Amino acid sequence: MTATTTAGPATATERTGVRVQLQDLRRSFGDVRALDGMRLDIDPGELVVLLGPSGCGKTTALRVLAGLEDADSGAVVVDGRDISGVPTNKRDMGMVFQAYSLFPHMTARDNVAFGLRLRGQGAGERRRRAEEYLELVGLDHHADRYAHQMSGGQQQRVALARALAIAPKVLLLDEPLSALDAKVRVQLRDEIRRLQLEVGITTLFVTHDQEEALAVADRVGVMREGRIEQIDAPEVIYSRPATAFVAAFIGLTNRLPGHASGDTVTVLGSRVPMLPGSPASGPVTALVRPEAVRLAPAADAAPDAGRAVVVATSFLGAHGRVQARLQDGTLLVAQLPVADIVALQVGQQVAVQVVPTPVLATAD
Amino acid sequence: MAEMTGTSAPLVQAESPLAPLRPARSGPRLRAARRRRQAAIRWVVVVLVLAFFVTPMVSMVDFTTRLLSGKRSGIAWRKVVDFGQLDPQAKDLLVDGLRTSLILAVLTVVIMVVLLVPTMTWVRLRLPGMTRTIEFICLLPLIIPAIVLVVGYYPIYRFIGQHFSTSSVWLALAYGVLVLPYAYRALDAGLSAIDVKTMSEAARSLGSSWAGVMWRIVVPNIATAIAGAAFLSVALVLGEFTVASLLSKNNLQTSLVLVSSADPRFATAMSLVVLLLAFLLLFVLTFVGNRRRARR
Numbered sequence: 101m102t103a104t105t106t107a108g109p110a111t112a113t114e115r116t117g118v119r120v121q122l123q124d125l126r127r128s129f130g131d132v133r134a135l136d137g138m139r140l141d142i143d144p145g146e147l148v149v150l151l152g153p154s155g156c157g158k159t160t161a162l163r164v165l166a167g168l169e170d171a172d173s174g175a176v177v178v179d180g181r182d183i184s185g186v187p188t189n190k191r192d193m194g195m196v197f198q199a200y201s202l203f204p205h206m207t208a209r210d211n212v213a214f215g216l217r218l219r220g221q222g223a224g225e226r227r228r229r230a231e232e233y234l235e236l237v238g239l240d241h242h243a244d245r246y247a248h249q250m251s252g253g254q255q256q257r258v259a260l261a262r263a264l265a266i267a268p269k270v271l272l273l274d275e276p277l278s279a280l281d282a283k284v285r286v287q288l289r290d291e292i293r294r295l296q297l298e299v300g301i302t303t304l305f306v307t308h309d310q311e312e313a314l315a316v317a318d319r320v321g322v323m324r325e326g327r328i329e330q331i332d333a334p335e336v337i338y339s340r341p342a343t344a345f346v347a348a349f350i351g352l353t354n355r356l357p358g359h360a361s362g363d364t365v366t367v368l369g370s371r372v373p374m375l376p377g378s379p380a381s382g383p384v385t386a387l388v389r390p391e392a393v394r395l396a397p398a399a400d401a402a403p404d405a406g407r408a409v410v411v412a413t414s415f416l417g418a419h420g421r422v423q424a425r426l427q428d429g430t431l432l433v434a435q436l437p438v439a440d441i442v443a444l445q446v447g448q449q450v451a452v453q454v455v456p457t458p459v460l461a462t463a464d
Numbered sequence: 465m466a467e468m469t470g471t472s473a474p475l476v477q478a479e480s481p482l483a484p485l486r487p488a489r490s491g492p493r494l495r496a497a498r499r500r501r502q503a504a505i506r507w508v509v510v511v512l513v514l515a516f517f518v519t520p521m522v523s524m525v526d527f528t529t530r531l532l533s534g535k536r537s538g539i540a541w542r543k544v545v546d547f548g549q550l551d552p553q554a555k556d557l558l559v560d561g562l563r564t565s566l567i568l569a570v571l572t573v574v575i576m577v578v579l580l581v582p583t584m585t586w587v588r589l590r591l592p593g594m595t596r597t598i599e600f601i602c603l604l605p606l607i608i609p610a611i612v613l614v615v616g617y618y619p620i621y622r623f624i625g626q627h628f629s630t631s632s633v634w635l636a637l638a639y640g641v642l643v644l645p646y647a648y649r650a651l652d653a654g655l656s657a658i659d660v661k662t663m664s665e666a667a668r669s670l671g672s673s674w675a676g677v678m679w680r681i682v683v684p685n686i687a688t689a690i691a692g693a694a695f696l697s698v699a700l701v702l703g704e705f706t707v708a709s710l711l712s713k714n715n716l717q718t719s720l721v722l723v724s725s726a727d728p729r730f731a732t733a734m735s736l737v738v739l740l741l742a743f744l745l746l747f748v749l750t751f752v753g754n755r756r757r758a759r760r
Contacts, residue, residue, distance in 0.1 A: 191669075192671075193669060195669040199659055203666075203667070203681055203685070205685050214667070215670035215671055219671065263669075263670075
């Protein structure tokens, strides 16, 4: 990435990321196909997040890249070189695990210095570099602590420093935040992104948490049944999902009946443009985001607008969500500013309109 | 010997976990009374267990210090302290047996560690489905009587005797099998306490070889368990008689039996010393284990 030069042990100017390619990877565990012809290209210095439900193969893909798992077929190419047969310890990849992985018999400093010792660095140099990396993750004052003397978040920071200290070609993050509580998770997530930009290292991040994925990624790859269903920038994944699975997996989605004709669909009386991949005509199900739904008191509504009854409201800070039931019984969710929600009451008749942002539609 | 002494501590401790199970529905006075009653029961158990172990030892001390005439004499114990006072033939026999047993103890520990630690680690990492099988195999020596084991060993030792040597040191191979049940339990507890898989994967990703993973990560983290397994092995080897005797080999216990026909008081005194040594080892083991736990 084009990070500005900042103080730190290694910056983008010193180290440029490498290109990583997963080519047609296949891996089965018994009858289960964890990877089914998976392809992925990661640009130098890019952070790609693999996102998907459990069992979709995202962790297997990362472990194959790390060399901790062998693919049945396909190739792992890093920096133009096929490393499929190279053992884990020769792959030069830093990894942070979901489970706490610090060596319990070593201090934080010794943990970070572990990889440096294996690379034959002298004691003084090891110590200096370990402390630099601990400083990078804000834990230089905890250098003498053992794992059991640190919180989960601190342990994962040390693990991150340990992974980065060996100046790896690729950084692999296997759900590193899922064992942490919500607040620490957000903090560390932002810190991982800051460090990744600062160091400029090619990174593969695996998670099942969509918010985490959208927050840190250059590109998000949504996985399903051993393949990447769609890989794009977070805003594209969210606003222009390529398939119904991606639309349903990322964010909340209303499945509303509509009628397609040409490149638009009529949903609850509103004409909305359709994304590529939608059927050209006939009855469809439109996948509409809650923030694209508008609710207004029925009296103010246009005559052709859909009608619904408010079922429940909930506040989420600056905005809130309203659940309303359409006349045909379909439940929909709308995301509205708090000021608009205050005007609505449970049981009230409302008119529903859909904002004309492009939506994906599927044939019924 | 090892397993008998090993059970004494858990027997005593087994009383305490019962206490919290009872509902606290009574007043403080009743609770205090119940605590006193439980403490009393605990002490009764301690005394009974100690009596079970101590009575034979006191009898041994009594036997070693009493002459046929009924007079007391410390001659047997003086011989324990100074082998020079022994009959020269008995002395040679004993020194040889003692030396063999010490060598056997060291070799057995080495065989046990080299065989079990990598195997158990590997099974945990790569073949978790084999865990039960390995455990079963390791527990077999507990079930199979020594005499049956010896029948199985006999052709092997005949082969070794014909092609290599008849030295008693070869007993280490048999002892490596005999200590499996105890060593397996001790090491299994140690390995269960750490996340071997994640730690070894982390070490591998940082550039460590498999040997490095074993030596730098696994062994330091199960050091207490290895020490425990080693102590149990040493205790077992120092007290082993049956297999050595049936295979016509010499160790400390077989030499003590030989000496006892000529000098029963000295042999008994010596047996008592070995027994106390095993006790001491197990005590050290418990102490080290507790200190580790307390520090964490």
